Amino acid sequence: MSNNKTSFSLTEDWTVVVFGFLIIALTLFGIKIPSPVFAWENSAELLEKVVNADNLLNVGxxxxxxxxxxILATNALGKDVSATIKGFPIVFILTTLALILAGNSFLKNWNLEAVIFSLTIGLIISNFSSIPDWLRDSLSTELFVKIGLVLLGTSIIFGDILKAGSLGLIQALLVVVSVWYFAFWVSKKLGIDEEMAIMISSAVSICGVSAAIATAGAIKGDSKKLSYVISIVLITAIPMIIFMPIIAKALGLSEAVTGAWLGGTIDTTGAVIASGSLIGEEALKISTIVKFSQNVLLGLAAFGISIYWTYTNNQSEVAKESKPTLGIIWERFPKFVIGFVAASLLFSFVISGEVISEVKGGLKSLQGLWFALAFTSIGLETKFADLFSSEGKKPLYAFLIAQGFNVFVTLGIAYFLFK
Incomplete structure (x- = not known):
């Protein structure tokens, strides 16, 4: 995720807010969003409903x-749009294939959602073939998933955020503090350098990729170490998406407890959404709100880490350049959360119920599409082999041990607060 600014560019989070609300505004002003049909039960229905000319036109x-x-969002970020122009159609085609697979009634009965097929397709391609640079450069995972999250705000009423958000914030505080210190302790015990240990601790305890990026910025961290931590976060999220909902059902957990558990444990926001959607609407809402409660702490965490890194033994000239101020809290704060809350406020208190009923289908369809696009991108940019180099085993072990601790601690806290 790039935060480089020019006079003609926005940060990624502000770009997400702008274009998320552009989509919402166009929808409210009567621009109809196409909603293709992807549901089918057998080959006859597949041909009749999904791949017929009218439906393919809607897909187009x-x-x-x-x-x-x-394209417009890429341009707003100040990036070269040529890669997006060439690469995005490929990502869309692969995502459409995932949506068609997920539309099968048999697979739906097994709670296999489009994001899982998006991940699988991307992973197969990236790990068994070579991805050209122009396609890799077109992948904008964080951009896609955060646009989807702003749109998700239109389906969550503000009362739910106030009700579950207070509990979510309590859970977030307890989980972040306990898991961060445990992860840091484990990392140091395994002989991992302090810079990598801090990145791992923040990623596993707060909000995955965004936390790792914010932490690396706060301590002027090595970009190679950051890339490694992000790879671990993305890959470990995959089995958690699939198996945690299954475990939750086996344990007989309520949707609220399950959502709080998923939101507090899984490290990427998009993966939380994917996993929560496998359980149900309430689990999806609670998991999203809990994850946002952790996101809210990101700016404060980066601020605290900046203070620690600057005023301990890490007194390099580079570190001194980033002496913390109150402005760092705002700089590190994930701005897409503002878009999510604003969308929820708009649809909770301003837009009439009649209008909401007219537009919610199209917005939900677009929301799901952006999430699926994000997970196709994650699959395409993830290599399993990177985790098994000799130099990468200790950080991987530290992350997995800390994540295991996170799973059990968060389950206990979620059960106590949301039962």
Whole structure:
């Protein structure tokens, strides 16, 4: 995720807010969002409902919608749009294939959602073939998932945020503090350098990729170490998406407890959404709100880490350049959370119920599409082999041990607060 600023560019989080609300505004002003049919039960229905000319035309219209947004957002970030122009259609085609697979009634009965197929397709391609640079450069995982999250705000009423958010914030404080210190302790015991240990601790305890990036910025961390931590976060999220909902059902946990557990444990926001959606609407809402409660702490955590790194033994000239101020809290704060809350406020208190009923289907369809696009991108940029180099085993072990601790501690806290 790039935060480089020019006079003609926005940060990624502000770009997400702008284009998320552009989509919402166009929808509210009567621009109809195409909603292709992907549901089918057998080959006859597949041919009749999904791959017929009218439905494929709707798929094409939907592609033009999101293609335009992707290009404009890339341009707003001050990036070269040529990679997006060439690469995004490939990502969309792969994602459409995932949506068609997920539309099968048999697979739906097994709670296999589109994001899982998106991940699988991307992983197969990236790990068994070579991804060209122009396609890799077009992948904008964080951009895609955060646009989807802003749109998700339109389906969550503000009362739910106030009700569950207070509990979510309590859980976030307890989990972040306990898991961060445990992860840091384990990392040091395994002989991992302090810079890597801090990145791992923040990633596993707060909010995954965003926390790792913010922490690396706070301590002027090595970009190679940051890339490694992000790879661990993304890969470990995959089995958690699939198996944690299964475990929750086997344990007989309520949707609220399950959502709080998922939101507090899984390290990437998109993965939380994917996993929560496998359980149900309430679990999806609670998991999202709990994860946002952790996101809110990101700015404060980066601020605290900046203070620690600057005023301990890490007195390099580079570190001194980033002496913390109150402005760092705002700088590190994930701005897409503002978009999510604003969308929720808008649809909770301003937009009439009649209008909401007219637009919610199209917005939900787009929300799911952006999430699926994000997970296709994650699959395409993830290599399993990177985790098994001789120099990478200790950080991997530290992360997995800390994540195991996180799973059990968060389950206990979630059960106590949300039962």
């Amino acid at each position: 219209k939907l592609f033009l919608w999101v293609y335009a947004i992707a």
